[in-house]
Amino acid sequence: MENKFYDCIIIGGGPAGSTIATTLADLGHEVLVLEKAKFPRPHVGESLLPFCYHVFKDLGILETMKAKFAPKPGVKFSNIDGTQYSKWCFKDVIDDDSYLSFHVHRAEFDQILLNNSSAHGADVKEEIRVMRVDFDSAPDHSIVYAEDKDGKEFIFKTRFTIDASGQDTLLARQLNCKESFTTLNKRVALSTHWVNVKPNESLAESNIEIVHLVGEKLGWIWMIPIEENRFSVGVALNMEYSIAQRKILSKEHKDWQLALYLQEIATSPEVSAVLNGAEMANPIAANGDFSYYSSNKYSTKHAMVGDAGGFIDPIFSSGIYLALKSGQLVGNGISHFLKTGSLSVMDAAYDDIAGAYRLVEKLVTTFYDPASINFSGIDKSVGNYSFKKFETAYSLIHLILAGDFFTNHQKYIDAIEVLRNPDMIEKYRYLIGHPAVHLIEKACSKTPEELQA
Numbered sequence: 001m002e003n004k005f006y007d008c009i010i011i012g013g014g015p016a017g018s019t020i021a022t023t024l025a026d027l028g029h030e031v032l033v034l035e036k037a038k039f040p041r042p043h044v045g046e047s048l049l050p051f052c053y054h055v056f057k058d059l060g061i062l063e064t065m066k067a068k069f070a071p072k073p074g075v076k077f078s079n080i081d082g083t084q085y086s087k088w089c090f091k092d093v094i095d096d097d098s099y100l101s102f103h104v105h106r107a108e109f110d111q112i113l114l115n116n117s118s119a120h121g122a123d124v125k126e127e128i129r130v131m132r133v134d135f136d137s138a139p140d141h142s143i144v145y146a147e148d149k150d151g152k153e154f155i156f157k158t159r160f161t162i163d164a165s166g167q168d169t170l171l172a173r174q175l176n177c178k179e180s181f182t183t184l185n186k187r188v189a190l191s192t193h194w195v196n197v198k199p200n201e202s203l204a205e206s207n208i209e210i211v212h213l214v215g216e217k218l219g220w221i222w223m224i225p226i227e228e229n230r231f232s233v234g235v236a237l238n239m240e241y242s243i244a245q246r247k248i249l250s251k252e253h254k255d256w257q258l259a260l261y262l263q264e265i266a267t268s269p270e271v272s273a274v275l276n277g278a279e280m281a282n283p284i285a286a287n288g289d290f291s292y293y294s295s296n297k298y299s300t301k302h303a304m305v306g307d308a309g310g311f312i313d314p315i316f317s318s319g320i321y322l323a324l325k326s327g328q329l330v331g332n333g334i335s336h337f338l339k340t341g342s343l344s345v346m347d348a349a350y351d352d353i354a355g356a357y358r359l360v361e362k363l364v365t366t367f368y369d370p371a372s373i374n375f376s377g378i379d380k381s382v383g384n385y386s387f388k389k390f391e392t393a394y395s396l397i398h399l400i401l402a403g404d405f406f407t408n409h410q411k412y413i414d415a416i417e418v419l420r421n422p423d424m425i426e427k428y429r430y431l432i433g434h435p436a437v438h439l440i441e442k443a444c445s446k447t448p449e450e451l452q453a
């Protein structure tokens with residue numbers, strides 16, 4: 001492989017890596033993407049958020065997305081016995097075409113994004129695994145050490161290294177800066193695809209469905225209608241519960257993960273009805289220990305994007321949008337730095353990214369707190385939950401669920417805190433009828449008395 005000097009080398013060609021590659025190539029930089037796998041490759045994480053729409057437009061792949069993948073008009077949350085549920089149709093709060101998101105086959109989706117990077121001028125090399133990066137031996141560049149699948153070694157030089165290696169977190173591990181969230185429990189997810197399913201009404205409309213598991217399980221079951229007759233069905237469980245079940249189930253089952261998966265999805269009558277007579281299309285995939293962050297995300301020589309910089313429990317399908325948007329923001333920041341020597345755009349990008357992750361963390365901790373907002377119970381038409389009167393509080397959560405993470409994050413965080421406190425809910429009574437974003441401005445800057453006036 002030629003010994004070319006690149007402006008930027010990107011480790012990993014997933015959604016974060018390919019988005020930042022396209023962004024930097026569009027801004028005129030020489031970019032190399034090193035991807036350890038041969039694409040297309042499978043990956044968990046198949047349901048996208050509406051706010052991805054504008055990124056797809058910027059990347060020039062919106063029409064391909066519309067042509068290839070199932071639409072996602074909304075999300076349904078329900079409790080385990082199906083007696084309480086809430087449905088969130090993004091059209092209610094987003095009044096242009098961008099309300100509609102997608103459910104994707106990750107292998108195909110990631111391939112589209114990576115091909116798009118090449119089409120925009122990035123040099124993409126698959127089946128090359130980065131082993132480590134030497135930041136210290138030269139003042140003006142770094143040296144990237146890599147290997148192909150046969151163990152042949154390669155050395156590349158670059159002014160800037162971007163870690164987009166996903167949960168492999170190559171640089172966070174090398175720089176010893178990977179930390180755990182103190183607010184989030186460790187969890188494990190087991191998932192597979194099913195065919196010959198029997199969709200209920202909401203799944204037939206192409207909504208994702210989340211069934212809340214409470215008590216010691218502290219998790220959820222997801223059903224994602226990837227195609228008309230192919231659903232991704234997974235279960236996320238508290239790690240402690242999963243370890244305890246492993247001890248019990250491995251006594252009687254050779255494949256304890258399969259046994260645990262089947263045991264948990266069978267606890268939901270709704271999931272059981274959908275899968276009655278269906279067949280599993282793949283072996284079970286296990287993903288564990290998700291939720292961490294890097295405490296050293298960028299410098300004058302490196303930056304981390306997507307899961308390589310941090311990952312939060314995927315209950316709200318936030319990961320891909322966070323990866324895509326961070327890729328764009330950090331790409332602009334790096335370009336500005338390479339052209340001017342100033343980190344100001346990068347500083348601003350990472351402030352917004354930190355805010356977005358804080359907001360998602362707040363939402364996730366709220367979901368798991370049994371005394372807090374009950375997502376299955378919030379609905380305009382169903383259930384007995386007191387929030388049903390408060391249309392705008394509903395709109396506010398609705399917009400966060402759609403992915404409005406990067407602007408107004410502190411105001412949303414404050415608003416969630418307010419909504420978690422039943423005594424403060426009155427504050428929202430007087431906001432009915434206001435457009436949701438406008439509401440956040442008001443709710444967070446005025447007293448309840450001012451709002452009533």
Ligand SMILES: Cc1cc2nc3c(=O)[nH]c(=O)nc-3n(C[C@H](O)[C@H](O)[C@H](O)COP(=O)(O)OP(=O)(O)OC[C@H]3O[C@@H](n4cnc5c(N)ncnc54)[C@H](O)[C@@H]3O)c2cc1C
Nearest residue numbers: 012014015016036045047130166189306307314317319320
């Ligand atoms: C159980 C579960 C369910 C999820 N559900 C959703 C969902 O419904 N919606 C959603 O938006 N998100 C979901 N996510 C999150 C989503 O999958 C991730 O946030 C997303 O894939 C992040 O993209 P990325 O590019 O940062 O990382 P990845 O997609 O993981 O890409 C990283 C790439 O780097 C490559 N790589 C790794 N190490 C090296 C190396 N040393 N050298 C070269 N290449 C390397 C890998 O092969 C890979 O292709 C879920 C996650 C989990 C665990």
